[in-house]
Structure formats: structure tokens, C-alpha cells
Amino acid sequence: MSDTIATPAPASEAGQDGAIVLGDNQYGKAEVRVVKVDRDKPRHRITDLSVTSQLRGDFTVAHTQGDNSPVVATDTQKNTIFALAKDGVGSPEQFAMRLAEHFTSSFDWVTGGRWEVKEYTWEHIPTSLTTNASDGEHDHAFVKAGTETRTAVVQRDGDDVFVVAGLEDLSVLKSTGSEFHGFPRDRYTTLVETDDRILATSVTARWRYTTTDIDFNAAYDDVRRVMLETFADVHSLALQQTLYQMGKRVLETHPEIGEIKFSMPNLHHFLVDLAPFGLENPKEVFYAADRPYGLIEAEVKRSDVTPEPRAWATVTGFC
Amino acid sequence: MSDTIATPAPASEAGQDGAIVLGDNQYGKAEVRVVKVDRDKPRHRITDLSVTSQLRGDFTVAHTQGDNSPVVATDTQKNTIFALAKDGVGSPEQFAMRLAEHFTSSFDWVTGGRWEVKEYTWEHIPTSLTTNASDGEHDHAFVKAGTETRTAVVQRDGDDVFVVAGLEDLSVLKSTGSEFHGFPRDRYTTLVETDDRILATSVTARWRYTTTDIDFNAAYDDVRRVMLETFADVHSLALQQTLYQMGKRVLETHPEIGEIKFSMPNLHHFLVDLAPFGLENPKEVFYAADRPYGLIEAEVKRSDVTPEPRAWATVTGFC
Amino acid sequence: MSDTIATPAPASEAGQDGAIVLGDNQYGKAEVRVVKVDRDKPRHRITDLSVTSQLRGDFTVAHTQGDNSPVVATDTQKNTIFALAKDGVGSPEQFAMRLAEHFTSSFDWVTGGRWEVKEYTWEHIPTSLTTNASDGEHDHAFVKAGTETRTAVVQRDGDDVFVVAGLEDLSVLKSTGSEFHGFPRDRYTTLVETDDRILATSVTARWRYTTTDIDFNAAYDDVRRVMLETFADVHSLALQQTLYQMGKRVLETHPEIGEIKFSMPNLHHFLVDLAPFGLENPKEVFYAADRPYGLIEAEVKRSDVTPEPRAWATVTGFC
Amino acid sequence: MSDTIATPAPASEAGQDGAIVLGDNQYGKAEVRVVKVDRDKPRHRITDLSVTSQLRGDFTVAHTQGDNSPVVATDTQKNTIFALAKDGVGSPEQFAMRLAEHFTSSFDWVTGGRWEVKEYTWEHIPTSLTTNASDGEHDHAFVKAGTETRTAVVQRDGDDVFVVAGLEDLSVLKSTGSEFHGFPRDRYTTLVETDDRILATSVTARWRYTTTDIDFNAAYDDVRRVMLETFADVHSLALQQTLYQMGKRVLETHPEIGEIKFSMPNLHHFLVDLAPFGLENPKEVFYAADRPYGLIEAEVKRSDVTPEPRAWATVTGFC
Structure with a gap:
């Protein structure tokens, strides 16, 4: 059950006229759905995100030889998104910039990338009741608001x-x-x-x-x-x-x-x-x-x- | 280019044991997207609906013989929805009841039906400007509100x-x-x-x-x-x-x-x-x-x- | 941060005129996406399903008192779907009937339920190559076929x-x-x-x-x-x-x-x-x-x- | 009920430092759903398309002054798509190139554009019957095939x-x-x-x-x-x-x-x-x-x- 092993092009081929080569590329984990709850005060805040992380740099050997030594796993990128969310999101733009800084500083060959964050808006539920509520709004119950989605795309090149x-x-x-x-x-x-x-x-x-x-x-x-x-x-x-x-x-x-x-x-x-x-x-x-x-x-x-x-x-x- | 003509079952078949017969049925026009503007005052109101009309009654010959003599065209149902909207919608429930009354009273063999209305909610756009606005809201500009859809299903049986x-x-x-x-x-x-x-x-x-x-x-x-x-x-x-x-x-x-x-x-x-x-x-x-x-x-x-x-x-x- | 505790109705209320009571109900896990690979032969078969399991029976105390003692967790229903898939799916109808038998025989108070299975169709990829292929089709590579989805709904009542x-x-x-x-x-x-x-x-x-x-x-x-x-x-x-x-x-x-x-x-x-x-x-x-x-x-x-x-x-x- | 009339920037402003100006732009009609039937032979062929036409050129006055004199209406673009389909589609690429040629040659100020065509695939229905059929396939009845959509994007610049x-x-x-x-x-x-x-x-x-x-x-x-x-x-x-x-x-x-x-x-x-x-x-x-x-x-x-x-x-x- 071993399929055909892809034979990498000989090194000399890459430079020759008409050679087939790798062009632009990026890869990562898409649509990581993370919800951060800020619960240090009775009135909670929630941040509801869909985060996509894509890395750029030299990943040629993964493409031509199936050599994953430079491939920061997309699963690792997902884990990193969750871990960095622990410190707080701030804004979609700031969170994307933190991800950019993390990946480009952690891996030499990651020279840039693209981080997209979508944010869905929630409002505190209006209420006439007073338990866990103040100023006519419930502290920790929310209803989705509006039809629009906020977006941020941060790209880094060096x-x-x-x-x-x-x-x-x-x-x-x-x-x-x-x-x-x-x-x-x-x-x-x-x-x-x-x-x-x-x-x-x-x-x-x-x-x-x-x-x-x-x-x-x-x-x-x-x-x-x-x-x-x-x-x-x-x-x-x-x-x-x-x-x-x-x-x-x-x-x-x-x-x-x-x-x-x-x-x-x-x-x-x-x-x-x-x-x-x-x-x-x-x-x-x-x-x-x-x-x-x-x-x-x-x-x-x-x-x-x-x-x-x-x-x-x-x-x-x-x- | 004449396909096989469906031969209706002989009349005697319908009553015999094991005969294949028509069961429950309904038909109509689905998701008629009608927007009604109430513009008698400077502050407009809009009603944004998706209306489905389905008729019930004796439509057997259409099924068994392709005889459309009882078939109030779904296009006619659509036209009726638009025409009745001219008088105002009121509420989804009332509009559906008016459609029910119209179809059952207009056609003897239409003994009932199902009318479903979905309504999408719009709010006046908040504005700090004063042209065409009052109380901080624009008179005739709207933004879609919330994620939910209001629904009404009216059914009539006789x-x-x-x-x-x-x-x-x-x-x-x-x-x-x-x-x-x-x-x-x-x-x-x-x-x-x-x-x-x-x-x-x-x-x-x-x-x-x-x-x-x-x-x-x-x-x-x-x-x-x-x-x-x-x-x-x-x-x-x-x-x-x-x-x-x-x-x-x-x-x-x-x-x-x-x-x-x-x-x-x-x-x-x-x-x-x-x-x-x-x-x-x-x-x-x-x-x-x-x-x-x-x-x-x-x-x-x-x-x-x-x-x-x-x-x-x-x-x-x-x- | 304790919200209002819902007070169950006194036992005497259920029988009185005008009392508010629980009607029909069912619950479970929806759209469990399970893919079963039959790999005992070089030519694999795959079965790609979305399974929904819903139980019926006496779950009144969960509704009226938040008492979960009869509530077979929806997570448990999900696990059971995966575990039973290990023995093979057969057909959507047979798999749904096995789930029905399992739940009604395992829990006294589960007297019935509803099991819906959707199946997505895959075909072996046609190929002119011969590695891992026979009769012009690849053994373990598939392409999704057609637009339709096969469905089965099995309901059990006692x-x-x-x-x-x-x-x-x-x-x-x-x-x-x-x-x-x-x-x-x-x-x-x-x-x-x-x-x-x-x-x-x-x-x-x-x-x-x-x-x-x-x-x-x-x-x-x-x-x-x-x-x-x-x-x-x-x-x-x-x-x-x-x-x-x-x-x-x-x-x-x-x-x-x-x-x-x-x-x-x-x-x-x-x-x-x-x-x-x-x-x-x-x-x-x-x-x-x-x-x-x-x-x-x-x-x-x-x-x-x-x-x-x-x-x-x-x-x-x-x- | 006259809203604020947008005052166009004075001509002198466009050249000054920090002036706000129009950048890249294109406009047109999107997702025109056209189905072409080739029925010259008993065995019909159907071509099922979603066509988007977008024009580029000098449309500045429409943006800055609401002057539509250069704006080939998107409705006109839609009509043109239908009219050109009458002569046959050929392939998505050829059809898009014909649209490009038509618009750039018909209007001096339209210097280019973007035409995207999506095609949905249909197959003749297999049949064991022989009326209107040949080689086991029906002549004019079709079933949608596969999950993929074919796409073509033709862009023209001069x-x-x-x-x-x-x-x-x-x-x-x-x-x-x-x-x-x-x-x-x-x-x-x-x-x-x-x-x-x-x-x-x-x-x-x-x-x-x-x-x-x-x-x-x-x-x-x-x-x-x-x-x-x-x-x-x-x-x-x-x-x-x-x-x-x-x-x-x-x-x-x-x-x-x-x-x-x-x-x-x-x-x-x-x-x-x-x-x-x-x-x-x-x-x-x-x-x-x-x-x-x-x-x-x-x-x-x-x-x-x-x-x-x-x-x-x-x-x-x-x-």
C-alpha cells in the first residue's frame, strides 16, 4: 500500500531554463474559534474570534521532498493562538500583531506571514431584573448583535x-x-x-x-x-x-x-x-x-x- | 421529442385493494421577498418579508392526469402576495391570515393551506446629523438589526x-x-x-x-x-x-x-x-x-x- | 454570581387546571461526523456519515428541577456512535436501528427516540496509472460524487x-x-x-x-x-x-x-x-x-x- | 426629503498634497445566472453559468459628482451577457473574452475589466428506457454532476x-x-x-x-x-x-x-x-x-x- 514516492528534482534542475519551481506560498491554521472571557469583574466581557494564522518563509523542502523539518505544524499554530489569548486579546489588530511577532521571532526561517482575525459582536442582554445586573443589563448573559463581522488582516514581511x-x-x-x-x-x-x-x-x-x-x-x-x-x-x-x-x-x-x-x-x-x-x-x-x-x-x-x-x-x- | 405521456389510472383502479393513490399534498410559491415601505410620514417604516403560500384542496387531477384546471398558478399566488401587501402588512400573522382568507374564499376547491411569513428586522440608523433625522435617528435610512428572524405560520382547514x-x-x-x-x-x-x-x-x-x-x-x-x-x-x-x-x-x-x-x-x-x-x-x-x-x-x-x-x-x- | 435558582413546581400543581407542564421532548447529539474506513482488503471502502441521536422517555425532572439523573449525556451518545461504528456501519438504516436498540435496551427510562443518518457519497478516483489501482480505479483515493445526500430516519417507540x-x-x-x-x-x-x-x-x-x-x-x-x-x-x-x-x-x-x-x-x-x-x-x-x-x-x-x-x-x- | 447633496471637490483640490482622491475601481453586474440550451440536435447540450462582468476605465465623475454619463448600467451589462449567449457559449474562457472584447470596443472610456464565469456541470441521466434516449442516456434530461465548479477569470487591460x-x-x-x-x-x-x-x-x-x-x-x-x-x-x-x-x-x-x-x-x-x-x-x-x-x-x-x-x-x- 505504498503509493508512488515523489522523487525530488535533482538540485541542478532548479536553475535550468524551463524548470518547474515553487512560487509564492504560505500555510497555517484557519478559522480557530476562540472565545476569551474576561471575568475579573462581576460584569464579564467576552471576545469571540475566528483566527487564521499563515506563515511565510523558506518551506521549499516540504514541497519538493516532503521534508517537514521547517514546517511549524498548523496544530502548533492553533495551540499558540489559544495560549496567547490567555494574556488577553486587546483588539483584533493587536492580537494579530502579537501572533506575527511570536512566529517571526521564534523561528529563523519564518520571515513573515499573514494573520487574519474576525470578531463577532455580542451585547449584554437588557433586563428589567436586578440579580446579576446593573444599569438595566445582565452581567454575564449576552445576545449576538448586528449582522456585520469586524475583520483585521495583519501581514508581516521581515x-x-x-x-x-x-x-x-x-x-x-x-x-x-x-x-x-x-x-x-x-x-x-x-x-x-x-x-x-x-x-x-x-x-x-x-x-x-x-x-x-x-x-x-x-x-x-x-x-x-x-x-x-x-x-x-x-x-x-x-x-x-x-x-x-x-x-x-x-x-x-x-x-x-x-x-x-x-x-x-x-x-x-x-x-x-x-x-x-x-x-x-x-x-x-x-x-x-x-x-x-x-x-x-x-x-x-x-x-x-x-x-x-x-x-x-x-x-x-x-x- | 415527445416524452412518454403518463397514462392516468383507470377510474376503477382507485378503489381497488393495493391501488396506488395520492396522499396529502400542498403546493405554492416559496420565499417571495417583498419589502413594503410606509412613506406617508417623513419617518418611513419598512417591512421586509419572505412569504411562502401553499394551497390545499382537491388537486388530484393535476397529479394523476396533468390537468391543471384546479391549479391556481404559483405565479398567481406570488402576484397576490404583492397586491395584498399594497394595503399594508400589519403583522406577519395578520398578513398570512389575509392571504388565507383570500385564497380559500376565491377558489371553491381550495379548502385550506399554509402561509409562512419570515420577517427581517431593520432599525433606523442612529445619526448625529440633523438632516432628515429626529431624535438622533435618520428618517429613511436603516441598518439590519440582530441575528434572529421572526416567523409566523398560519394554517387554515376550512x-x-x-x-x-x-x-x-x-x-x-x-x-x-x-x-x-x-x-x-x-x-x-x-x-x-x-x-x-x-x-x-x-x-x-x-x-x-x-x-x-x-x-x-x-x-x-x-x-x-x-x-x-x-x-x-x-x-x-x-x-x-x-x-x-x-x-x-x-x-x-x-x-x-x-x-x-x-x-x-x-x-x-x-x-x-x-x-x-x-x-x-x-x-x-x-x-x-x-x-x-x-x-x-x-x-x-x-x-x-x-x-x-x-x-x-x-x-x-x-x- | 449565583443566578436565580429555578424553583420546581410543587407536586400538587401538575394536576391542577391550567398548570404549566412539560409536553413532548427529545434531546441528544446532532451531526456527529463519523468516517468509517473498511481496510481489510487493498481496495478500501469509506462510509461518510453525519449521525444525530435523540432520546425520548421520562426526562421531566431535568426540565423542572435541573436533576440530570436520567440524562444520558449527549457526549455519551456521541461516544456510543463512534464505538458502534467500529463494528461496521452496514447501511444508514441498519446503523440507526443498532443505535435505537442500544439506547432503549441500556436505559430503562429511554422508551424510544429518533436517529437520523445522512450519508455523503464518494467514488474511487478513476486513474490510468496502475500503482494501487485495479480496473481503472484507485484503491484508496476517492472523489466526492453527485450533489445529493442519502438520509435515513429511524424512530422507535417502545x-x-x-x-x-x-x-x-x-x-x-x-x-x-x-x-x-x-x-x-x-x-x-x-x-x-x-x-x-x-x-x-x-x-x-x-x-x-x-x-x-x-x-x-x-x-x-x-x-x-x-x-x-x-x-x-x-x-x-x-x-x-x-x-x-x-x-x-x-x-x-x-x-x-x-x-x-x-x-x-x-x-x-x-x-x-x-x-x-x-x-x-x-x-x-x-x-x-x-x-x-x-x-x-x-x-x-x-x-x-x-x-x-x-x-x-x-x-x-x-x- | 432631499438628503444632503454631496459637493464635489473643487478641481484644484485633486492635485494638492493630501487631497483625497479616487483609487482603483471597477463595477458591474455579478452572478448573472444564464442557462444556454443547444437544441439543434435531438441530444441537447446545456451550459449552466454564473457570469460576473466588471468594467474598468475612467468613471471618476460618477464617484465624485454622481454624474453617470460614463456609467454603462450594470443592467445593460446583464442584458449583454444574455444577448451574447444567444450565439453560443463555447467555453467559459471564450465567452469571457467575447464579453471583454465587446465592452472595450463599444465604449471608448472602458479600457479594461474583469469577467468571471463559473460553470456548473450536468450529465445526461442514465436510463434503461429507449424513448428519447441513445447509448443508455436520455437526450434532454440531466442530473447535476460532481461537487466542483469550473471557473474562468478573464482580465483585459487595453x-x-x-x-x-x-x-x-x-x-x-x-x-x-x-x-x-x-x-x-x-x-x-x-x-x-x-x-x-x-x-x-x-x-x-x-x-x-x-x-x-x-x-x-x-x-x-x-x-x-x-x-x-x-x-x-x-x-x-x-x-x-x-x-x-x-x-x-x-x-x-x-x-x-x-x-x-x-x-x-x-x-x-x-x-x-x-x-x-x-x-x-x-x-x-x-x-x-x-x-x-x-x-x-x-x-x-x-x-x-x-x-x-x-x-x-x-x-x-x-x-
Whole structure:
């Protein structure tokens, strides 16, 4: 039952023209679901994370010869995530940076990597009862809040550290205050112009911090607030315009952010034609479609900030 | 390109011993995604629904002969849902009852059916800006709220109407105040007893109203409140106990409810063994497991209320 | 940090009018993912299962008092599933029956339960190589096959055993040989009649065996074959007719089956109107819609077989 | 009800230091579900696609001013997909290239874009009946095949066209012929070495063609075959080794491919410890875990092929 043993390429082959060689690579443990309870006070706090650790460096012999001598086991990476969580998480960004520091300082040949943290939000359960409660909230009982997931991707290349924060699936909708007209018409254009439509999207955004010396949790909360307020406030002539304004106001209020990228589906709500049934439909009854959907993606940036492609190389889902 | 035409059974066959016949059946349109905007005032309201309509009655010839003369097209059912939404939704329960009344009164041979409505919750976006806003909330911009989905299943059998309300995926967690011990041990038992564990679940609940003369929206909000408060409040010796108390308090506070059923997964959070790394773990670092999970299902009812199996026949996911 | 202790109802309350009491209940471990490798021969076989075990009996004190003395831990149920798999799985139906026998015979107060098994299908990887291969297939390398999942639900009530087999998500499509016309028209009807449409569905079916003395694996394979052949063969005037013929032919060829139930979505494929672009579309280009979809559910049964509601009580997703 | 009108930045601002400007952007219609039926012969063929079209070029005024004069509506892009499908799809790669040619040649300011096509595989239903059938297969009835999805991403930048083919979710498993040992051990390492384990993964692969003058469908089929055969054949000392061999053999047999990238989860199957129950477990009973999972990503390439970052810029899910 011994399968064919893969024969490694002779050493001389690697350099020859047309040789087949290993390119970029990374590996690790994905979606480690760790929940940290801070219980030093009666009012508990919980941090609910999904952590992915991926290492980069010289792992060639594992690929070409099945030699695992440099392969820090993905199981070891998982154990390390749990062990480091014992000291507290702080913020997703800080926790990812600690993991980056640990792995690159512990193993010579690990020269960098990628650490992604997703955080799910919980709120204390409101209660009218007073046992184990204060200010109308229970001390150690929680209900999951909102639809969005907070994200952080930290990448490290030698001593360079890149921090990209973000959120996914923040579902928002405007029931008026959105138009769409003035677009070009060709032989395939049938869309009717409108000066009043529902605008709905599920925001995915990622932004790069140009410093690590900030309060990541406070910054996140405020970026989320600015995005929500701007989505609500902008009278939209195009989802592109709404997106751009959201990015612009985030950058205006957050000098520590170099650029921000958005991926925003246009979740169509079509006005239902009730005329066949003898009814008018003055923008009241809509059909929420699933697929296809519009998809608007753009980056808003500062003209004087140096691009940092390494920060974005594996931050997926964006142009 | 004519496939084999199905030959209907001769009329004499239906009555003979061992004949193959049609049993229970229903059909309709599923998951009609309708969004109703109430825009008569500056502060809009939106109702975001997924509606399923299924008709019952005598549709035998469609099955046995492909004769569609009794088949109210599922497309017609969809159109009807949109048309009736024009007059306002009210509550999921009321909207489902209106659909039931419409179909059973419009078509002689439609003697009943099943109408299920799911509602997704939206909140006005909080804002510090004042344009189109009042009391710190935007008038016509919304953000999706919470993780749970409100549900209503109305079934009608002739003139009898059954209303089962509910919710799905209400995710809750207690970081302490939960024990589990005293269970029997056999040769396959390895579980260690605990007097302090995380208790987490995603509540699915359904309850039957014994009257239709109530404010369904107010009732829903209060049942949800009671369930959350009770989950938080009960010091749990078993998830079964928490479930039972949640049902008991709902029935105690809501005389209009005959019985309530729960399906509650026990979403395990295992304490991570950090001893191999020289660390203690005093209930601080947990691993959130996906599968398998415990699954606790039970009904809490009033001893003097007559069971109504027709109300529950197709309300799935419960014992 | 002690939450409110739930006070059990006094014994006298249970019998009084209007008392709140426990109704039907069951509990256990859900979705235990077990893979059994049969490796006694060079050509391995693998059985890939998701097993759910739920016990029924008298568990009242766990609910009312948090007394776990009768609660066979769900962890113990999981361990038992793994231990019994060591002896071989046989078929999903047989494995579920062994679990039923084990739990009801091991614990006096466990009077019945529900055991559901889902099986995922794997095929040996075809290969042109000869190492560890025979007849063009590799001995111990597999690729997942098909989209459907095989299911079995065994319920036990005292000494009575009920076996319902089935499958989920068998995706099929006919590109012609399907019509739909002759349906009634009312004020909400806009659908155009058609004598040639795409018919697509994802079959979920469940059937009850009236005996346990059969080769369950062979029966399953043949029922699946008959359903596929019949779907292909019937010239369809309604999805209801196709469904009925599928059930009829299964019952005609399988006397060991008492009745069969189907839930079949009508997955709409709408002909795209290309006329605005100056193109004809003779049934060539279709838009595959997501929601809403038609939903057709029916039972086909033998007129002389006694109904057995206990076999179907918790087999969900059907009328 | 007019929301705040977004004021465009004055023209002078764009050039000034620290100005906030638009970065990379693209937009279009996502997941257009088109099914093409080729029915010129009795034996039909169906092509089942999900097509995403995204345009690039100068769309600045839409973002900064809500001026839609350059915005080819996403609805128009959808219509174009349907209209072009009328002429036949050919292969996902060819269809995407036709869309690229259409949009870049039709609109001056559209200088490029991204077109992604996913294809779902269907097989003719095997049948023992002879009506509308030949060689044991039905002419126009189909069943969905396999678990994997074929993918193609075509990007165009001016006159440069990049074609990346691929597949997602090809689920494979070896029940023996896999070892893992020799990895480094640190204070966080607890994993035990093994010389016989289950190796399971769900292959996602993408490869770049260096020419467009090939039979894309034949190439796809053969790449898939080589990957499956190699996965089966390689006696694995590390999933990295299996991955590398899969890539190497694809490149060796397909000179038209410049490089190939893989993302392969290590879907852990843990041997269950049956010792507490007095049972041995000689690699027979495994627990299939969900999360966390290993994640191995790498590129295999030719040393003499010039890298083409533009081909991979938005091909996500890889390092």
C-alpha cells in the first residue's frame, strides 16, 4: 500500500531554463474559534474570534521532498493562538500583531506571514431584573448583535508590519433619497431612469492604518459610525457616489488611515408593477432580488500617501 | 421529442385493494421577498418579508392526469402576495391570515393551506446629523438589526385558522451561571462534570396563539423580551431546565398562548487545556466547536388546553 | 454570581387546571461526523456519515428541577456512535436501528427516540496509472460524487421501529418535454401558458419501508434509479404530474415501500426576452432564478397500507 | 426629503498634497445566472453559468459628482451577457473574452475589466428506457454532476488579455498513503507524529494560460484528470508535497500553462480514541472536523516564464 514516492528534482534542475519551481506560498491554521472571557469583574466581557494564522518563509523542502523539518505544524499554530489569548486579546489588530511577532521571532526561517482575525459582536442582554445586573443589563448573559463581522488582516514581511482593518456584511438600506439616471444607452440598454429608488447594500470595507500607535477599538467604532451616518446622509445619484463619500469622510476624520477600499453590492429592490391588478404603486411595494446584483468596488485614498501593495496583496474581494 | 405521456389510472383502479393513490399534498410559491415601505410620514417604516403560500384542496387531477384546471398558478399566488401587501402588512400573522382568507374564499376547491411569513428586522440608523433625522435617528435610512428572524405560520382547514408565531436564530450566551453534573455514567461515558461552564445556544421557538384578537407585534416583542430575560436570569443546571423556565415564564405572562415549543442547540464551548504550555486556564480561554452539538427540544404547555395537532402538523424542526 | 435558582413546581400543581407542564421532548447529539474506513482488503471502502441521536422517555425532572439523573449525556451518545461504528456501519438504516436498540435496551427510562443518518457519497478516483489501482480505479483515493445526500430516519417507540429512507438535493433538469397550461385565471393571473419550458428541480424524497428484512443499500440505489429514469421519461404537463409518476413507479417496483413523500421546488428558468436587441430566442437562453420558486409537495401511497403517523411525526420538510 | 447633496471637490483640490482622491475601481453586474440550451440536435447540450462582468476605465465623475454619463448600467451589462449567449457559449474562457472584447470596443472610456464565469456541470441521466434516449442516456434530461465548479477569470487591460482558468471545491480523500512527521517541536507543540493518516482536501486551483489559441474545454478536462490522478498516486509526506506534485505534473503535461496556484484546506479526520471503551481502533473510525482546518497555499511555476501580476491581481483566495 505504498503509493508512488515523489522523487525530488535533482538540485541542478532548479536553475535550468524551463524548470518547474515553487512560487509564492504560505500555510497555517484557519478559522480557530476562540472565545476569551474576561471575568475579573462581576460584569464579564467576552471576545469571540475566528483566527487564521499563515506563515511565510523558506518551506521549499516540504514541497519538493516532503521534508517537514521547517514546517511549524498548523496544530502548533492553533495551540499558540489559544495560549496567547490567555494574556488577553486587546483588539483584533493587536492580537494579530502579537501572533506575527511570536512566529517571526521564534523561528529563523519564518520571515513573515499573514494573520487574519474576525470578531463577532455580542451585547449584554437588557433586563428589567436586578440579580446579576446593573444599569438595566445582565452581567454575564449576552445576545449576538448586528449582522456585520469586524475583520483585521495583519501581514508581516521581515520587520515591516501592515495592518488592514475592516468589516463585512453591514446591511443598510435607504427607502428614498436615491436616484439613478443619465447613464449611456446602447442597443442592449433597457433600464428605465428613476429619481426615487430603494438603495440597499451590504458594506464590506477594509482600511489601512499608517500607524500602530492608536486605540484600534475606538478607531473601529468611529469608522463604522462615520460610514453609517454618511450612507444615511448622502442624497445618492449613484452607489458609486455614496461609496466615495463614505470613504472621503472616513479619511477626513481619521488621519491615521492611508486608504480605504469598499466592495458594495447593489441589492436591487424592484418596484412591483401592480397596474395589471388595477392598483397604483407609488414606491410602496418592492421585490427584493437575489441575483444578479450590481457590484461596486473602489478605493478612496490620500494623494500623498505612498502605496503599500504588500499590505493589500492577499486582502481579497476588492479591486 | 415527445416524452412518454403518463397514462392516468383507470377510474376503477382507485378503489381497488393495493391501488396506488395520492396522499396529502400542498403546493405554492416559496420565499417571495417583498419589502413594503410606509412613506406617508417623513419617518418611513419598512417591512421586509419572505412569504411562502401553499394551497390545499382537491388537486388530484393535476397529479394523476396533468390537468391543471384546479391549479391556481404559483405565479398567481406570488402576484397576490404583492397586491395584498399594497394595503399594508400589519403583522406577519395578520398578513398570512389575509392571504388565507383570500385564497380559500376565491377558489371553491381550495379548502385550506399554509402561509409562512419570515420577517427581517431593520432599525433606523442612529445619526448625529440633523438632516432628515429626529431624535438622533435618520428618517429613511436603516441598518439590519440582530441575528434572529421572526416567523409566523398560519394554517387554515376550512374555517379553522391556526396561528403559530416564532423566531429563529436568536443567539445567546452566558459566560457563567451554568452547571452540568449528576448525569448517569455507563461504559461509553467520559464527560467530566462541571459546576461552571459557558452556556450558548441559538434559540428557535414557536408558540401557538389561542386567539387572533391580539396585537401580534406587541405580543412578539414581549415574548422575545421574556425569553431573553429568563435565559439570562436562570442559574442553569441543564439546558433543559433553562428551556423549560423560558417556556414557563412565557406562558405565565401570555395567557393568549396555548403552548410553546423550543429547539435549542447546545453550542459547546470547550475549556482549552493550557497545562501543556505551563499556563492555568481558570475558565478564560474556550474553543467554540461547530459539530457535533447538543440538541434539546421540548414543548411547554398548559394542562387544560386542548391539543391542536393541525396547528403544528407542518411546523418543522421540533419534536 | 449565583443566578436565580429555578424553583420546581410543587407536586400538587401538575394536576391542577391550567398548570404549566412539560409536553413532548427529545434531546441528544446532532451531526456527529463519523468516517468509517473498511481496510481489510487493498481496495478500501469509506462510509461518510453525519449521525444525530435523540432520546425520548421520562426526562421531566431535568426540565423542572435541573436533576440530570436520567440524562444520558449527549457526549455519551456521541461516544456510543463512534464505538458502534467500529463494528461496521452496514447501511444508514441498519446503523440507526443498532443505535435505537442500544439506547432503549441500556436505559430503562429511554422508551424510544429518533436517529437520523445522512450519508455523503464518494467514488474511487478513476486513474490510468496502475500503482494501487485495479480496473481503472484507485484503491484508496476517492472523489466526492453527485450533489445529493442519502438520509435515513429511524424512530422507535417502545418495541415499534419505523424506518424512513430518503435523499436530499438530487438536482435534475429537462431542457424540453415540459408544458404548463390550462390553469385558472383570475385578476391576479399574468402568467403566459407554455407548451415547452425548462423543468428543473432539486428532489427531496422520503419513503417508509414496511419491513426491515431487506438490503437497504440495494433498495436505495434502485429507488434513486427509478426516480431519475421517471423524471427523464415523463412528458410533463405539471410538476405535480412528474412527482406523482415518480412516486407511482417507485411503489410499483418496490413492494417493501408503504408510501413515499416528495418536496420538489420548481426552480424557474425564465426565457429571456431578446426582442429588444433584435434577436429571436427559440428556447435557447434562459435566466435561472433563485427566489421565489414554486414548491410542490405530495405523498404517493398504497390504498391498503395502514397509515403510520409515528413514522413521519418528525420527518420534516413535507406536508 | 432631499438628503444632503454631496459637493464635489473643487478641481484644484485633486492635485494638492493630501487631497483625497479616487483609487482603483471597477463595477458591474455579478452572478448573472444564464442557462444556454443547444437544441439543434435531438441530444441537447446545456451550459449552466454564473457570469460576473466588471468594467474598468475612467468613471471618476460618477464617484465624485454622481454624474453617470460614463456609467454603462450594470443592467445593460446583464442584458449583454444574455444577448451574447444567444450565439453560443463555447467555453467559459471564450465567452469571457467575447464579453471583454465587446465592452472595450463599444465604449471608448472602458479600457479594461474583469469577467468571471463559473460553470456548473450536468450529465445526461442514465436510463434503461429507449424513448428519447441513445447509448443508455436520455437526450434532454440531466442530473447535476460532481461537487466542483469550473471557473474562468478573464482580465483585459487595453489590448492585453489574461486568462486564468480554475476549479473550486473538488473534494478528494485518501484513506491511507499519507504520513506527517519530522516537524519541529516547541513549547506549544503537542501534535503526535503519524505514518498513516487520512488525507482529505477540497481543491481550489487556478492556472494561467499563456496562449488563447487552445481548446479550453479539452484543456480543463485534462488538467482536472491530472490533478485527480496525482492526488491519488502520490504517497504523501505532507499536503505541501501533494500540492507541489499536482502542480508539477499539470505543468509537465500542459505547456500552454504558465503557472498554477492552489489553495487546499487540510480537512482533518482525527482517529477516535476508543480505548476508554475497551476497543482498538486500527485506523478505522475517524471524526471529521469542521474548524479549524489546515490551509496550504502555493504556486508552482516555470522558472523561465515572465510573471504577469495583472493576470492575478483580483484572482482571490490565494497567496
